[in-house]
Amino acid sequence: MENSILTSILFATIVAGTPLIIVALGQLIAEKAGVLNLGAEGMMSMGAIAGFAISFETGNIWLGVLAGMAAGALMSFLFAVVVLTLMGNQVATGLALSILGVGLSAFIGKPYESEILPTVEAIRIPLLADIPIIGEPLFAQQSLVYFSWALFAAIVWFLYRSRPGLVLRAVGESPSSAHSIGYPVIRIRYMATIFGGAMAGIGGAFLSVFYTPLWVEGMVAGRGWIAIALVVFATWRPFRVLVGAYLFGGVMVAQLFVQGSGLEINIPSQFLSSLPYLATIIVLVIISRDQNTVRLNAPVSLGQPYRPDA
Amino acid sequence: MTLTKIFNKLALTALLAAMTGTGMAADNVGFVYVSPIGDAGWTYQHDLGRLQLEKETGVTTSFVESVPEGPDAERVIREMAKRGDKVVFATSFGFMNYALKVSKTFRKTAFVHATGYKMGKNMGLVNARFYEGRYLTGVIAGEMTKSNVLGYVAAFPIPEVLQGINAFIQGARSVNPKAELRVIWVNSWFDPGKERQAALTLLSQEADVITHHTDSTAVVQAAEDQGKYAFGYHSDMSKYGPKAHLTATTHHWGDYYVKTVKEVQAGTWKPSSVWGGYAEGMIALAPLNKAIPADVQARIRDMEKQIAAGKLHPFAGPVVDQSGNTIVAAGQDMTDDQLNQMNYYLQGVVSKIPN
Numbered sequence: 001m002e003n004s005i006l007t008s009i010l011f012a013t014i015v016a017g018t019p020l021i022i023v024a025l026g027q028l029i030a031e032k033a034g035v036l037n038l039g040a041e042g043m044m045s046m047g048a049i050a051g052f053a054i055s056f057e058t059g060n061i062w063l064g065v066l067a068g069m070a071a072g073a074l075m076s077f078l079f080a081v082v083v084l085t086l087m088g089n090q091v092a093t094g095l096a097l098s099i100l101g102v103g104l105s106a107f108i109g110k111p112y113e114s115e116i117l118p119t120v121e122a123i124r125i126p127l128l129a130d131i132p133i134i135g136e137p138l139f140a141q142q143s144l145v146y147f148s149w150a151l152f153a154a155i156v157w158f159l160y161r162s163r164p165g166l167v168l169r170a171v172g173e174s175p176s177s178a179h180s181i182g183y184p185v186i187r188i189r190y191m192a193t194i195f196g197g198a199m200a201g202i203g204g205a206f207l208s209v210f211y212t213p214l215w216v217e218g219m220v221a222g223r224g225w226i227a228i229a230l231v232v233f234a235t236w237r238p239f240r241v242l243v244g245a246y247l248f249g250g251v252m253v254a255q256l257f258v259q260g261s262g263l264e265i266n267i268p269s270q271f272l273s274s275l276p277y278l279a280t281i282i283v284l285v286i287i288s289r290d291q292n293t294v295r296l297n298a299p300v301s302l303g304q305p306y307r308p309d310a
Numbered sequence: 311m312t313l314t315k316i317f318n319k320l321a322l323t324a325l326l327a328a329m330t331g332t333g334m335a336a337d338n339v340g341f342v343y344v345s346p347i348g349d350a351g352w353t354y355q356h357d358l359g360r361l362q363l364e365k366e367t368g369v370t371t372s373f374v375e376s377v378p379e380g381p382d383a384e385r386v387i388r389e390m391a392k393r394g395d396k397v398v399f400a401t402s403f404g405f406m407n408y409a410l411k412v413s414k415t416f417r418k419t420a421f422v423h424a425t426g427y428k429m430g431k432n433m434g435l436v437n438a439r440f441y442e443g444r445y446l447t448g449v450i451a452g453e454m455t456k457s458n459v460l461g462y463v464a465a466f467p468i469p470e471v472l473q474g475i476n477a478f479i480q481g482a483r484s485v486n487p488k489a490e491l492r493v494i495w496v497n498s499w500f501d502p503g504k505e506r507q508a509a510l511t512l513l514s515q516e517a518d519v520i521t522h523h524t525d526s527t528a529v530v531q532a533a534e535d536q537g538k539y540a541f542g543y544h545s546d547m548s549k550y551g552p553k554a555h556l557t558a559t560t561h562h563w564g565d566y567y568v569k570t571v572k573e574v575q576a577g578t579w580k581p582s583s584v585w586g587g588y589a590e591g592m593i594a595l596a597p598l599n600k601a602i603p604a605d606v607q608a609r610i611r612d613m614e615k616q617i618a619a620g621k622l623h624p625f626a627g628p629v630v631d632q633s634g635n636t637i638v639a640a641g642q643d644m645t646d647d648q649l650n651q652m653n654y655y656l657q658g659v660v661s662k663i664p665n
Binding site: 004005008012016106113114116119207211212213214216217218219221223252253256257259260261262265266268269270272273 | 346348349350459461467490492493494495496497498500501502503504506507508510511512514515517526527528531535549550660661662664
């Protein structure tokens, strides 16, 4: 019994953390290139409705995930045109993108409000899934959960072990230096931004196709903002994003389990509901308290427009 | 959320401009909704009432959906009164003060506010006895549970929600004294992901029949996925979980709307406070799932009649709270005042109430 509760908590934690990881890692790449896109909530909403609609119409969830990715990418492309080509203010444009995405997805989603999708089956990895306690949570999950881990590994490798990753970081640190040695700053920023949008779209599609297989207006419910905050509190380091996302998911799930256990606890549920936010912020602030590491990892040109002078 | 509000406001302004442009034909009735109509839920049920009103009285109606419970609500209500709507129905708790304020300027317009507690010279109140349906779903839950653990996903600890929780356990315990109820507060009216997570949490901790007082269909869907039972709320949610959905407590505002508008047209309308339940046809159960044994179904049908006739009160004494205090003595029924001030759990709820 004890084991099965622990297993359920771990399982639910990983599921709850997955959309945050996918979206936050995408934003991490964009921010490492110096682009601050606050539109994650809007891009996720568009990804959610596109993913749901295409999955529903075609019966193929993978086309749905692709559509979600494309919708997020398209939204971020709009954003990129405004801030990178037209030199618009990144904060204001990002906020506008959020409003646009949330509203537009509600409009597009009207006809899909009464529809549901079948639940996506988990993929059990033989043998490994039978390990007690951690087997189920780690090795019997839906495919996008595995994708989030692959994404994490790929991003760590890309940022710290590959040459293009080095260039990307250089663009975020000092766009003028990168430009002066011949790197196409604007083009790299375009690619990073669109990658961020595509991941936000997949994160949205995860919500509407895998997590709660339905579409309702406002179903992203603030997760885009949490993802953006995670990147900052994790001081732009992928592993801390992973820790933060699972911590957030874990505390949320654990407080639900405490409430549902029927134990007599004298903690107001309002406080329990705010615990995930508190715990995540406190832990990430503590592990990131060293000013030097923060300075080392924060992209210097974040949020600043760059106009290459000829 | 504020961002959606801004977007809604933009849409709203455009809509208002469009509405004021149209000529004044037959009597018009305005409806103010707090959320999108959607396909199930609180506002959806009000909109069914609006459609019934149009069909039965021939008045024209107009509505504005997704109106935030803030100053925007006043603008929408004022606009409806200004253009000459005979009746304005404001269908969410947070519209109360705005509707009251506008009603003082437009004395010839009839205002009706749902679920509030303030009346005015030309503003009436309407609410439904949701707990009557909750009691019956509790009875079904008590019969259907095998683990004797029931689950409830709830939004905020206000009297209306507590009435539902307590009626549910009263019903369950009336047939199954061993039943216990666990409540999870998600502190949000609407977050499908969190509602689903709470439902899965309850189901993984022995609960085998669950229900919810939040706005999405995620809880019913979660029960379907896990092969357990659930009750819908507001609307029939059976299509979200054909096997899991035992029934749902549904709200019906149409008859009241028709009656109010006819009275206004006849000039006999006076503001009143209506708290309607089975007797007024404002509460009903969605079709019962075939999984419910026939004898239980028959008993439920019989209890529905008794509630409608006033012979069965969900909070008939003895009503005992969690810490053993008798709230209502045997032989008495809970009064409406007591219902409106409910801030405790009854015996059988094992969670602690948030304070």
